[in-house]
Amino acid sequence: MEVSKLLQKAKKGDDEAFYELMQIHKIRLLKVSYSYLRNEADALEALQEVTFRAYRSIKKVKEPEYFSTWLIRIMLNYCHDQSRRKKRIADTDLLDSLAETIDHSQSIEIQEALQKIDSRCREVIILKYYHDLRIKDIAEILERPESTIKTWLYKGLKALRNQMEDRSGLNV
Template identity: 85%
Template structure:
C-alpha cells in the first residue's frame, strides 16, 4: 500500500513523504479540530501545530498502520489543551452539517443535548458518528479498552436520548 511506504519514508526523514501524508489526513484533522474548537482560524492553527508536532516526532511511530490513529491522538490532545487554556467545553461545531433530513432546530437541540452529557461519552459519540471512526480506532485514540469505549458510547447515547426526551416531552 502506498501510504505504508510513505510512512516508512517519512520515518527515515523524507520530507516529501511526510508532506504527502499530511495532505492525505488534512481534511479529517481539520474537521476534528473544528468540531472541538468551533472556529476556523483556531482549527487551522491546530492543524499547523499538529503538523509540527507530528513532523518533530514521526520517528516515534512504532507501527505504520496506526499512523492515522497517532495523528488523531495528537490533534485531540492539542484540542483538549486549548479547551483547558480557554476554559471552555469542547463541543460539536460540525453538527450543523449533520444529515440533510435533520432540520436546523433539531441540529441545535442535538448540539445542546450533547453539551449536557459527560465529556467522555460526548467525545466517543462525536468520533463514532460524526467522524465515522470504528470502536477499535476510538479505543486506540483514547487509549482505552474497546469494552470501555462501548460502555461510554452506550451510556452517552442513553443520556442523549434522555436529554432529547426531556426537551420534547416525547419518547424518542
C-alpha cells in the first residue's frame, strides 16, 4: 500500500497501518541510529523509542511526502539527546563506504579525523555519503537552508581532507 494511504489510516488510529509504515522505514532508521550510537543494542533501543514517539505524535505529520524526513528527524533528535547524555561522539560508519579500498589502519585514521571536525559538518557528511540523502533532504531534516548544508558539507570535507593530510600525508 502507498505511504500516503497508510499515513492517512495511521492518523485515524489504524495500528496496522502504523506498523506497516514503521516496517517500511525500519532499516533506514536502524542505519541512522547505529551510525550515531555505535552499538547495536543502543540502535535497537533508539528504534523502539522513535517508534513510540512517532506513534504518539503521528497526527502532527501534515504532508505524506515528508513522513520519512519527519521520522529521521525524530531519530536524529533522539540520537543527539543520547550522545549528549552519554558524552558520545557521532559514529562515522561513513568511512566504510568511503574507504573500501583503504586498509584497516587507514580506515581508523579516517574515523579519528572525522571525529575531530565540527559536529554539524560531520553530521552532514554522514547523512550525505553514508545514508545517501540529497542536500534538499538533509536541509529539511536539519531544518536549515540548502545553502547552509552545502557550506557545512564543503567545510567538513575540506577539514576532513586537511586532517588526513596532517596525519599521514594521504590525499583524500
